Amino acid sequence: MSEIPLVPENHVPLPNVSSSNGLLAWVASVDHKQIGIMYLLTTLLFFLVGGIEALLMRIQLAQPRFSFLSPEAYNQIFSMHGTTMIFLVVMPMLIGFSTYIVPLHIGARDMAFPRLNAFSFWVLLFGGLLLYFSFLAPGGAPAVGWFAYAPLNERPFSSNLGVDYWALGLLCTGTGSIAAGINIIVTVLTLRAPGMTMRRLPVFTWMSFINAFLIIFAIPILNAALAALLIDRQLGGVFFKPSESGSALLWQHLFWGFGHPEVYIMVLPAFGAISEVISVFSRKPVFGYAFLVGSGFGIALLSFAVWAHHMFAVGLGDPLNLVFGGASMLIALPTGIKVFNWIGTAWGGSIRFSTAMLFALTFIIEFTIGGISGVAFAVFPIDWQLTDSYFVVAHMHYVLFGGTMFAVFAAIFYWFPKMSGRRLSERLGKWHFWLTVIGFNTTFFIQHILGIIGMPRRVYTYPDLPGWGWMNLVSSIGAGILGLGVLVFCWNVVYSFKRGQPAGDNPWDAWTLEWATTSPPPPHNFAQVPPVRGRRPLWDLHHPDNTDAQNPKVSED
Amino acid sequence: MESGSVFDPVSPMAHTISTVFIIVLIIASAVFLLVAGLVTFVIIRYRARPGQGDPKQWEGNLKIELTWTGLTLLVLLGLFGLTVFTMDDASPATASEQPDIVVVGHQWWWEVRYPAANVVTANEIHIPSGQRLLLQLESADVIHDFWVPQLSRKMDMIPGNSNKLWIAANTPGLYLGACAEFCGPQHAWMRLRVYADPPEQFSAWLADQAQLAPLPSDALAQRGQQLFQEQTCVSCHAVTPNPTENKVGPNLAHFASRATIATGVLTNTPANLALWINQPQDVKPGVRMPNMKLDVEQIQALVAYLETLQ
Numbered sequence: 006m007s008e009i010p011l012v013p014e015n016h017v018p019l020p021n022v023s024s025s026n027g028l029l030a031w032v033a034s035v036d037h038k039q040i041g042i043m044y045l046l047t048t049l050l051f052f053l054v055g056g057i058e059a060l061l062m063r064i065q066l067a068q069p070r071f072s073f074l075s076p077e078a079y080n081q082i083f084s085m086h087g088t089t090m091i092f093l094v095v096m097p098m099l100i101g102f103s104t105y106i107v108p109l110h111i112g113a114r115d116m117a118f119p120r121l122n123a124f125s126f127w128v129l130l131f132g133g134l135l136l137y138f139s140f141l142a143p144g145g146a147p148a149v150g151w152f153a154y155a156p157l158n159e160r161p162f163s164s165n166l167g168v169d170y171w172a173l174g175l176l177c178t179g180t181g182s183i184a185a186g187i188n189i190i191v192t193v194l195t196l197r198a199p200g201m202t203m204r205r206l207p208v209f210t211w212m213s214f215i216n217a218f219l220i221i222f223a224i225p226i227l228n229a230a231l232a233a234l235l236i237d238r239q240l241g242g243v244f245f246k247p248s249e250s251g252s253a254l255l256w257q258h259l260f261w262g263f264g265h266p267e268v269y270i271m272v273l274p275a276f277g278a279i280s281e282v283i284s285v286f287s288r289k290p291v292f293g294y295a296f297l298v299g300s301g302f303g304i305a306l307l308s309f310a311v312w313a314h315h316m317f318a319v320g321l322g323d324p325l326n327l328v329f330g331g332a333s334m335l336i337a338l339p340t341g342i343k344v345f346n347w348i349g350t351a352w353g354g355s356i357r358f359s360t361a362m363l364f365a366l367t368f369i370i371e372f373t374i375g376g377i378s379g380v381a382f383a384v385f386p387i388d389w390q391l392t393d394s395y396f397v398v399a400h401m402h403y404v405l406f407g408g409t410m411f412a413v414f415a416a417i418f419y420w421f422p423k424m425s426g427r428r429l430s431e432r433l434g435k436w437h438f439w440l441t442v443i444g445f446n447t448t449f450f451i452q453h454i455l456g457i458i459g460m461p462r463r464v465y466t467y468p469d470l471p472g473w474g475w476m477n478l479v480s481s482i483g484a485g486i487l488g489l490g491v492l493v494f495c496w497n498v499v500y501s502f503k504r505g506q507p508a509g510d511n512p513w514d515a516w517t518l519e520w521a522t523t524s525p526p527p528p529h530n531f532a533q534v535p536p537v538r539g540r541r542p543l544w545d546l547h548h549p550d551n552t553d554a555q556n557p558k559v560s561e562d
Numbered sequence: 563m564e565s566g567s568v569f570d571p572v573s574p575m576a577h578t579i580s581t582v583f584i585i586v587l588i589i590a591s592a593v594f595l596l597v598a599g600l601v602t603f604v605i606i607r608y609r610a611r612p613g614q615g616d617p618k619q620w621e622g623n624l625k626i627e628l629t630w631t632g633l634t635l636l637v638l639l640g641l642f643g644l645t646v647f648t649m650d651d652a653s654p655a656t657a658s659e660q661p662d663i664v665v666v667g668h669q670w671w672w673e674v675r676y677p678a679a680n681v682v683t684a685n686e687i688h689i690p691s692g693q694r695l696l697l698q699l700e701s702a703d704v705i706h707d708f709w710v711p712q713l714s715r716k717m718d719m720i721p722g723n724s725n726k727l728w729i730a731a732n733t734p735g736l737y738l739g740a741c742a743e744f745c746g747p748q749h750a751w752m753r754l755r756v757y758a759d760p761p762e763q764f765s766a767w768l769a770d771q772a773q774l775a776p777l778p779s780d781a782l783a784q785r786g787q788q789l790f791q792e793q794t795c796v797s798c799h800a801v802t803p804n805p806t807e808n809k810v811g812p813n814l815a816h817f818a819s820r821a822t823i824a825t826g827v828l829t830n831t832p833a834n835l836a837l838w839i840n841q842p843q844d845v846k847p848g849v850r851m852p853n854m855k856l857d858v859e860q861i862q863a864l865v866a867y868l869e870t871l872q
């Protein structure tokens with residue numbers, strides 16, 4: 006143990022990128038850390054844009070028959086909100102975390118294909134800009150929803166260029182995601198430091214690895230559908246035109262064939278981050294490592310067998326409904342295992358309530374609400390009533406915001422010190438946390454009830470039926486509170502980047518390899534990688550008398 | 563009565579779904595309380611205390627893992643069983659029976675046909691209470707979705723791919739519904755009203771619908787009828803209850819008997835009707851009905867005529 010020296014303490018707080026290297030160094034960078042940070046900044050920017058779109062929608066819906074937005078504007082904005090949050094925020098944000106963290110987690114110097122890595126990022130940004138350029142095109146942005154159902158997405162019903170920009174933009178971001186997926190897989194398979202066996206990978210890296218497989222299998226389905234759509238729209242094809250012997254349902258099968266794995270693409274790395282955060286702030290190794298990782302595999306496999314649960318209302322017939330309903334219930338099993346293992350991780354620990362941990366523990370509760378309502382939909386008689394109602398809006402925001410975004414906030418608070426060399430303010434973090442929890446639940450919980458009393462989703466306005474007005478107003482007020490929380494968070498990032506408390510190498514006393522190097526790490530990541538003899542190299546380093554390998558309670562399964 | 567709530571079912575099908583939903587909600591609440599309770603317990607019990615060292619390091623326990631995996635599986639099996647045993651009651655098989663009513667979704671209104679009575683109407687469906695009726699659901703353009711929560715499940719209306727659906731209302735009344743699949747700019751104003759009438763009242767209604775409305779007797783309305791034929795209104799709207807050709811707009815044969823204008827945007831009053839004819843794109847932006855640029859006198863005549871179509 007002691008024959009290998011510790012990584013020397015770095016006393017220079019920040020290698021000053023801006024003055025010594027300038028913007029060009031970022032634009033031309035093939036360094037996974039810079040690219041990872043660019044991913045995160047870009048996706049945060051799009052998060053603000055998508056958030057403003059959400060607020061505009063909530064203003065329009067604050068009272069019945071309100072005319073703050075025209076129907077055309079509302080439909081463009083809700084379509085762009087969904088597309089933005091899914092393709093330009095959640096998915097690339099998680100890829101950004103993977104890009105930054107995975108090489109550090111495995112003790113590598115960079116990703117396997119640094120140039121491909123840069124390509125992935127720039128093509129994402131380009132795709133995003135292309136999508137947003139549609140606002141300037143005649144007729145404006147796409148107004149067909151993020152799912153762009155056929156034949157509404159075809160020329161006869163959407164004659165302006167919005168849908169074409171949408172398809173081209175998503176082809177770009179999708180291509181970037183596939184490249185990133187390949188890169189992550191090869192990196193994990195080939196660049197692990199000596200001793201870092203697959204069974205010692207941190208859970209976050211495991212989830213990023215599994216996620217990469219989901220990406221490279223799911224996104225090509227979308228790309229094929231988008232290409233077919235462009236052929237229909239620009240070259241007179243008939244894939245999705247029922248009036249000319251095409252099939253409207255073919256689009257749904259392709260879109261959800263991609264779309265449901267996509268749901269897990271948007272959550273698996275978040276699961277990984279939660280596992281890291283809960284373990285570190287409970288001062289214990291993760292509970293049931295093999296089950297946490299194995300359930301990730303289970304989710305990934307099953308996610309390709311559940312797509313038609315988005316289509317219970319199209320009339321597929323009960324045999325098919327049963328297959329997809331059953332598979333959708335089954336996917337709750339690995340998800341449930343994860344939830345119990347996170348609780349097991351915190352159980353018996355010594356919990357430190359940093360902002361990261363507050364978000365992580367709250368994630369368990371919010372995500373469980375979204376997960377349970379998801380299982381309810383798999384009992385498809387319930388889906389037959391509630392699909393395409395506001396109940397679904399509530400459900401999917403509990404999964405994607407209460408789930409993934411809470412995990413993302415936890416991950417940002419956890420890894421920001423590593424990336425910037427400074428901690429985020431815990432005081433502002435508490436404000437951010439409470440505003441987010443209150444705002445989020447106020448906005449979305451009541452939408453369950455709106456769906457139950459018959460409010461369809463994707464409507465720009467609604468009649469003044471009993472209860473609809475005040476419930477929507479409550480939801481809109483919640484959205485305002487949530488927006489305040491995001492503002493506090495942005496201020497925290499800006500403020501702490503300049504004046505935050507210096508972090509040192511390992512502010513949380515964590516155990517994975519990224520904390521063994523300086524904050525931020527030097528371009529080559531590690532002067533020397535510590536020995537890896539278990540899942541927690543830094544624990545072993547600091548507890549030579551009680552390493553994980555010596556502890557019978559911490560086996561390697 | 564106008565609740566439109568899933569929890570206020572008036573048909574056996576909707577009632578089954580409501581019951582299933584309540585059962586699942588109870589199970590869901592139990593699971594939620596378990597998870598939230600455990601998290602709360604952990605937060606209170608295992609909060610770090612000053613001077614406390616590292617807790618005992620242990621990772622996992624196969625027995626515990628298998629226990630919660632098994633319990634979760636049991637709950638899921640229960641839910642699967644619930645699905646299998648209720649799906650037929652929730653949405654009975656429709657086989658090859660002839661439909662009682664054909665409903666066709668259009669951007670953004672509902673065409674309603676009663677094939678046996680040879681009647682075409684729009685946006686309001688009348689059904690006899692206490693009977694199960696088979697709907698055939700079609701679309702003339704994009705995908706729509708038929709949803710009247712108190713009467714039945716929702717079902718998509720897919721161009722080139724018709725679906726069938728049983729609905730019923732045990733008690734007479736008005737039941738509100740809407741299109742539940744995003745279908746373009748005016749998806750929000752594709753509201754639907756289903757009136758369940760006592761059977762004899764329904765028969766009378768249907769017989770009445772099959773007849774032409776009496777010809778207008780006063781001069782203004784007669785002028786309106788003439789305008790309707792001359793000003794191309796008639797090229798999109800039929801005013802006979804059983805037209806031989808399909809028109810692109812709603813059938814107006816008994817327009818005055820309906821409660822709303824423009825598929826739910828306005829209540830059907832003469833003033834609102836005048837507003838609608840004058841400025842359709844203000845009332846329902848994007849709607850297919852053009853502004854015919856009529857003058858006030860013409861609009862008054864048309865309103866007077868349309869109000870006679872009882």
